[in-house]
Amino acid sequence: MKRALRLALMATSATLAMGLALSLFVSGPAAPVAQSMLWLGLGMLVAIPILNVIDVVIIECRLKEWPFAAAGVAVLVLLAYTVAEKLIK
Amino acid sequence: MIVLFTFLAGIGAGAFGALLGLGGGIFLVPFLNIVLDVPLEQAMAVSLVTVIATSNFVSLASAGQKSANVRLAMLLQLIAAVGAIAGTYMLDYISPRTREQIFGGTALLVAAVILSRLNQRNVLPGHVDDVGFLGGWFQDHDTGELVAYRLKRVPVAAGVAAGAGVISTLAGVGGGVLVVPALNSWCGVPMRVAAATSAVILGVTAIPGVADNVARGHLPSPVLAAAGVLGVLVGSRAGFWIGPRVKVRSLKILLALVLSVVAAEYLFFK
Numbered sequence: 001m002k003r004a005l006r007l008a009l010m011a012t013s014a015t016l017a018m019g020l021a022l023s024l025f026v027s028g029p030a031a032p033v034a035q036s037m038l039w040l041g042l043g044m045l046v047a048i049p050i051l052n053v054i055d056v057v058i059i060e061c062r063l064k065e066w067p068f069a070a071a072g073v074a075v076l077v078l079l080a081y082t083v084a085e086k087l088i089k
Numbered sequence: 090m091i092v093l094f095t096f097l098a099g100i101g102a103g104a105f106g107a108l109l110g111l112g113g114g115i116f117l118v119p120f121l122n123i124v125l126d127v128p129l130e131q132a133m134a135v136s137l138v139t140v141i142a143t144s145n146f147v148s149l150a151s152a153g154q155k156s157a158n159v160r161l162a163m164l165l166q167l168i169a170a171v172g173a174i175a176g177t178y179m180l181d182y183i184s185p186r187t188r189e190q191i192f193g194g195t196a197l198l199v200a201a202v203i204l205s206r207l208n209q210r211n212v213l214p215g216h217v218d219d220v221g222f223l224g225g226w227f228q229d230h231d232t233g234e235l236v237a238y239r240l241k242r243v244p245v246a247a248g249v250a251a252g253a254g255v256i257s258t259l260a261g262v263g264g265g266v267l268v269v270p271a272l273n274s275w276c277g278v279p280m281r282v283a284a285a286t287s288a289v290i291l292g293v294t295a296i297p298g299v300a301d302n303v304a305r306g307h308l309p310s311p312v313l314a315a316a317g318v319l320g321v322l323v324g325s326r327a328g329f330w331i332g333p334r335v336k337v338r339s340l341k342i343l344l345a346l347v348l349s350v351v352a353a354e355y356l357f358f359k
Contacts, residue, residue, distance in 0.1 A: 006149050013322055016315045023312055024092065038311035042138060045318060046299060048145045049292030056163055071163045078170045079296055086177070086300040 001055040008048055016041035050079060091125055092316045098124075099139055099320020105347065106143040106263070106321070107150075107288075107328025108340070113143050113321055114262035115196075115351045127313070129185060133261020134302035137295045139317040140263040144292030146325035147285065157285035158278070161223045161240065165250040165286075169264060169294040172254020177301040179259065192260045193355030195252075199270040200348035203341050227282055241277040249275075250290070258298040263291040266348065273341075280340055281332075 019037030022030055057072035098120045099113075106113030114136035121132035148157060224239040240246070249271035253264030265287040272283035302308050332340075 002149060005145075009145050009149060009322075012145075013319065016319055020092070020312065020315045020319065035311065038315045042311055042314060042318070045138065045141055045145065046296060049141060049148075049296065052145075052148060052289070053163075053166070053293065056159055060163075065160075068160050068163055071167050075163070075167050075170055075293060078167070078174065079293065082170075082174050082177070082297040083300045086297070086304040 001051075001058070005048055005051055005055070008044065008051065012041055012044040012048070015044060050076065053079075091127075092312060094125055095121065095135070095313050095316040096320040099317040100324035100327070101320075102139060102317075103143055103146070103321035103324025103326075104328035104331070105324075106140075106265075107147050107325040108284075108332050108335075108343070113324070114140050114260075115266055115347070117317060118261050119351075119354050121313075130302070130305075130307040131309070131313070134299070134307040135314045135317050136261045137257070137263075137298045137302060138308070138314040139321040140257075140295040141292045141299065142318040142321040143263070143325050144288050144290075144295070146322055147288035147329065148292065150325075150329050156227050156281050157289050158223065158225050158282055159286075159289065161225075161246075161278075162286045162289035164223070165246060165268070166290050166293045168247050168250040169254035169257070169268075169290055170297065172251035173258045173264075173294045173297040174254075176255040176258025177297055179255065180301070183259065188259045189355040192256060192262075193352045195256070196266060196348045196355070197352035199267060200345040200352065202274050203270050203345045203348070224277075225282070227279065236279070238279050238282065239277055242275055246272060246276045253290075254294050257291075257294045258301065261298070263287075264294050265291050266351070270344065270348075284332075 015037055019034050019041055022034035022037065026034065053072050053075050057069050057076070060066075060069035060072060098117055102113030102117040102120075105116055114133075117136045117139055118129075118132045121127040121135060122129050127135070222240060222243070224237065226235055226237045228235055249267050253267040256262065256267060257264035265284075268287040268290060269280075269283045272278040272286065273280050278286070299308075308314060
């Protein structure tokens with residue numbers, strides 16, 4: 001999972017770099033594409049800590065360390081609620 | 090040009106952030122706001138996004154070195170997330186000037202605590218089996234030996250994590266500025282473990298603030314945030330490389346110095 005997260009971080013960097021290059025050096029019809037790439041890259045960036053928590057929850061469940069697994073699940077629930085509440089409002 | 094300067098500032102913020110276990114926001118916000126004349130709310134929004142980038146890089150890199158205490162991070166993340174969410178609601182009632190003063194005072198207090206406990210290492214011999222609740226072992230770069238540590242004053246760690254969550258949202262910084270010194274000076278966690286653990290916490294803590302900033306329209310264009318993030322990722326790599334090559338005492342002095350500058354900035358120059 002950690003390897004997958006490292007790959008995700010590399011993919012995030014590549015997406016942001018391409019979006020940034022497009023937005024700086026290309027104009028016209030490509031501009032909305034550049035903006036979309038940048039938002040996608042930022043979305044991927046925000047997703048990585050969440051995936052990291054999911055990874056820890058899976059590990060703690062395998063170890064049957066339920067209090068720590070529950071703490072991880074609580075973090076995920078809080079984040080999901082907040083992001084949904086802020087962005088839907 | 091502003092994009093280039095944001096990228097370069099991101100490199101500096103990422104390097105210091107990785108080195109000290111901070112998000113790097115305390116360097117980036119004043120730079121964007123004062124030097125590049127970016128509105129404070131936008132500077133804080135960009136900073137919070139870059140905090141997540143630092144956290145991602147440092148937590149993934151420190152996973153290989155096993156220096157972060159993941160269980161401690163998980164518990165403190167939960168408390169810090171509650172604080173960060175509370176902070177998003179407080180934004181409606183607290184003036185920006187009050188936010189700056191609260192942050193400046195806290196940073197100054199923590200800098201004083203670090204300087205007063207400069208030689209405290211918080212490590213036990215590596216053969217110690219009982220490290221207690223949430224303690225652990227790690228490879229000390231200074232001595233090359235496996236050392237153990239015990240977590241002390243858990244309620245203090247919890248309280249500071251909640252405060253860090255609030256500060257993260259209110260000041261647009263990661264909150265590591267509180268977590269690292271508190272874990273190190275008051276809770277018995279060695280500096281490197283505190284820095285790595287804090288980095289894991291910061292990414293999650295910043296998410297409610299980022300969502301709130303997007304909702305409030307403080308991140309109108311993703312260009313600056315992207316430039317900052319790319320800079321931070323480059324800087325974090327540099328900071329992580331430098332980290333094991335400097336002594337803990339130097340790291341503490343550097344952290345105290347940075348906190349004093351930040352405190353003066355927020356208390357007197359804004």
